[in-house]
Structure formats: structure tokens, C-alpha cells
Amino acid sequence: MTTDHQMYTLNINGAERPVKDSWIGESLLYVLRERLDLPGSKGACEQGECGSCTVLLDGDAVCSCLVMAATAVDSTITTVEGLLADTVIGDTARVISDVQAAFVTEGAVQCGFCTPGLIVAVHHLLEHNPSPSDIEVKEAISGNICRCTGYGRIFAAVNAVIETRKKSK
Amino acid sequence: MTVTVATNLADALAALRATPDARLLQGGTDTMVEINFNHFKPEHIVALRKVQELRNFSIQEEKGLIFIGSGVPYQTLENDPFLTLLPALAQASRTVGSPQIRAAGSLGGNLGTCSPAGDGLPVLSALDATVHLQSVDASRDVLIHDFMVGVKKNARKPDEIITGVTVPILRGFQGYSKVGVRNAMVISVASACLAVDTSRSQIRLALGAVGPTIIRCRESEQWLATQVDIANSNFSNEIAKEFGRRAALEARPIDDHRSTAEYRKHAISVLAERLLLKANS
Numbered sequence A: 001m002t003t004d005h006q007m008y009t010l011n012i013n014g015a016e017r018p019v020k021d022s023w024i025g026e027s028l029l030y031v032l033r034e035r036l037d038l039p040g041s042k043g044a045c046e047q048g049e050c051g052s053c054t055v056l057l058d059g060d061a062v063c064s065c066l067v068m069a070a071t072a073v074d075s076t077i078t079t080v081e082g083l084l085a086d087t088v089i090g091d092t093a094r095v096i097s098d099v100q101a102a103f104v105t106e107g108a109v110q111c112g113f114c115t116p117g118l119i120v121a122v123h124h125l126l127e128h129n130p131s132p133s134d135i136e137v138k139e140a141i142s143g144n145i146c147r148c149t150g151y152g153r154i155f156a157a158v159n160a161v162i163e164t165r166k167k168s169k
Numbered sequence B: 001m002t003v004t005v006a007t008n009l010a011d012a013l014a015a016l017r018a019t020p021d022a023r024l025l026q027g028g029t030d031t032m033v034e035i036n037f038n039h040f041k042p043e044h045i046v047a048l049r050k051v052q053e054l055r056n057f058s059i060q061e062e063k064g065l066i067f068i069g070s071g072v073p074y075q076t077l078e079n080d081p082f083l084t085l086l087p088a089l090a091q092a093s094r095t096v097g098s099p100q101i102r103a104a105g106s107l108g109g110n111l112g113t114c115s116p117a118g119d120g121l122p123v124l125s126a127l128d129a130t131v132h133l134q135s136v137d138a139s140r141d142v143l144i145h146d147f148m149v150g151v152k153k154n155a156r157k158p159d160e161i162i163t164g165v166t167v168p169i170l171r172g173f174q175g176y177s178k179v180g181v182r183n184a185m186v187i188s189v190a191s192a193c194l195a196v197d198t199s200r201s202q203i204r205l206a207l208g209a210v211g212p213t214i215i216r217c218r219e220s221e222q223w224l225a226t227q228v229d230i231a232n233s234n235f236s237n238e239i240a241k242e243f244g245r246r247a248a249l250e251a252r253p254i255d256d257h258r259s260t261a262e263y264r265k266h267a268i269s270v271l272a273e274r275l276l277l278k279a280n281s
Helices: A028-035 A098-105 A115-128 A134-140 A152-167 B009-018 B031-036 B087-094 B099-104 B107-113 B120-126 B218-227 B237-250 B261-278
Strands: A008-012 A015-019 A054-057 A060-063 A076-078 B002-005 B023-025 B044-047 B057-060 B065-069 B130-134 B139-143 B148-150 B161-168 B174-179 B190-197 B202-208
Touching (some): A008 A028, A028 A054, A054 A115, A060 A115, A060 B099, A098 A115, A098 A152, A115 A134, A115 A152, A134 A152, B009 B161, B087 B120, B087 B174, B087 B190, B107 B120, B107 B161, B120 B190, B174 B261, B190 B261, B202 B218, B202 B237, B202 B261
Parallel strands (some): B002 B044, B023 B044
Antiparallel strands (some): A054 A060, A054 A076, B057 B065, B065 B161, B130 B139, B130 B161, B174 B190
């Protein structure tokens, strides 16, 4: 049992991160952004509708606003900051993953608020399904709302990653 | 405030006995919204996501039953073996929220919250599911119709955990349809589950989001049984239309922020009619 202000530890992006002196009911999104200096996950709706706060929790893509942080002890959490494993592009000071690079080159980013959640959702999709159909891509990102792009360039970015990964094998 | 992360059912039950006013947290998709918007400030939380016993399911083929643990996420329920054995449940599961919500949400959460718009609930009603409840020293089974008692009210006692449901495997068509404002990420404005049970010559219809809790359309079901031979299910357009009209009469919707009572009644008449015609093929 954990009580208010009692420290608990979360495993985030491979590191043990202590959470100190917090209200114990805080969402994982709040703890990531406000207590652990991981502002990549964005907070927009705080009710699971927009997907901007998507993280991987024990391998599942979930909305971090709907996870009570203190219940995520003994779980593995990966945020957008931790998604560099597949293909690292760029120098070490500013590394981005192949999915992030494709979003940049295909112009899939406009205001950028939905982008981190989409990046996590796309990584999760391609990890489990390396050659998804168009409808599978649409379904996989149906929980990530983008108000700017109309999604066309997002689909182009996903397809670019699929093609690049196929060629590199 | 305290948070207990239970890793097995015995620990979860003991924690709940110690703090019977605790909120049980499964996927968090309902409770965390309440907390984020300051509508609810919990004193005690017993988190169930790590309780493996609640995430199991088992097929009892000789009895024609499936046990589904209360924590099995919708992303499991939308695929096989559920897609084949309980197609209406798989269809309903697939309409829940988004992939992110379906990775977290479960039937246990649907039953615990007991919102009339819960997508799993019309299916459990149409299939005559049994809900299993357990406390530290007792367990009991409650028929789904007795479990759901009102708007966000159920028959669970404060020291009980919903461990799962047992759902009969039926022979015959079954389907789930819902109306919402768009295709993805939508809470039902009106929903309906139709299940044909050829071995008992029954057709069952349950409605969601059009009453204080899920509504079984017993009168429409009985009327239909007097009109046609259900075992040979061949329903004319006229029969289907009348079935829809009667189902809408059994709905008891209200006007709220999602829709109007009038539209919901119309939606039910269309959903019930279409589901019955689908049963022909």
C-alpha cells in the first residue's frame, strides 16, 4: 500500500525513476510531465479521447492520462522519449527514430500537439505488424486525434517507414 | 489517500475487506476521468490490473460455456476465440473507444461502472450471462439481469470483487450494432444486441443507452416467437419492421448531452429491424 507523499518508483524508458512527495491519485501523464521532466507526452483531453498522451505500459499502447501513476509500479513504461531503439537517425545529440524522421520528411506535423502520441501508436503498430494494410493503419491510429493535417501526410509517413524498413531487411 | 496494487485475488480481497469504501480500479478508463476532472476524490484505491486471476478466460466446451475473467481487456475479446464463439461480444468490444481504451478497458469495468451505455452490457444481457462475485469468505453468482439495478448501480456489495462472467455459447446468428456520432472513439447514443438461440427457438434483444440500465425486450421477443418459426429463421421485411417498432416501444430513453429521447427511439427501431434481417443470412 502506498499513501500520500510516500515515495514510489516507476520504471520509465529503462530507468528507475522515484516519484517523491506527490498526491497519490495523480495520473501517469501528470507525473511524467510535471514531476519527472518528461514533457513529450501531451495532455489535451485528459479523458482518453485524443491519444496525445499515449505511452507503452507493459507493451500496450494506452492513454497515460487514464493510468493512475502509483498503480504503475512494477510495470514497464515507455514514453515517446524512449522510442529510439529501432533505427536511430542523426547525431547523438539529437537522435530521432525512423518514425519521427518520416513524420518530419513527409510533413506529417503541423501544430505538433498530437505528434508524440501518434509516434508511439505507430511504433507500437509496426512492432506488432510490420506490413499493415491501409485500414489497419487507420484503425491503429483511430485513437489519436489530429485537428490539422487531415491525416493524409501521417499515412504517407507511416507508409514511408514501412517501405524503408522492408528495404533495410 | 491510499493505493494498493494487488498482484493476486486474495490480496485484492483482503485489501478491500480492510477498506470497504475503496474504489476498485481495473483499466482506469472511467475512474481516472472522474479524478482528472475533480468529480471524484478517492480515499482508497485497490488496483486490479496486476491480478492475473482476473485476466484469464476458459472455454468449457462440454457445457457450452465460456468463463471470461473481469480483467480480460477488450483487445483480447475482439479477436478469436471470441470472434467465433461469441461474435456479438467481439463486435461490441471492437466498438469500444480506441485501441488505447481497448487495451485498458474490460467487462469488469463495464459491469462495475454499470453505465447504460457500456458496450459489453447489452451483449451480456442478450446472452443471459452470469456474473461471479467474490469476497474474502464467500462467493456468489448473479444473473446479469439481477446484477444491473439502475443508472451506474449494480448488485455488488462493498467487499466483493467481480471476478468474471460466464457466457453461454449459442447456435445461431448474433450481432451488436450501435449508433454514435462517428466511427471511432464513440460512446453509444443507442445500441442493440440480437442473439438467436436455435436450440431453444429463442431470439433475444437487449438495448443499451436507452434506459436507466440495459433493457431486455421480452415483449418484442415473445411477439416474434408467435409470428415465425425461429429455428428456420426467415424474417420478412414486414416482420422486421414491426419487430423494430415494438423494440422502440420497450426503450425508455431520455434527452441528454449525447442525443434526444425521440432520436434514440428511432435509432432502436432501425437497429432492431436491421439486426433481425441480418439474422436471415
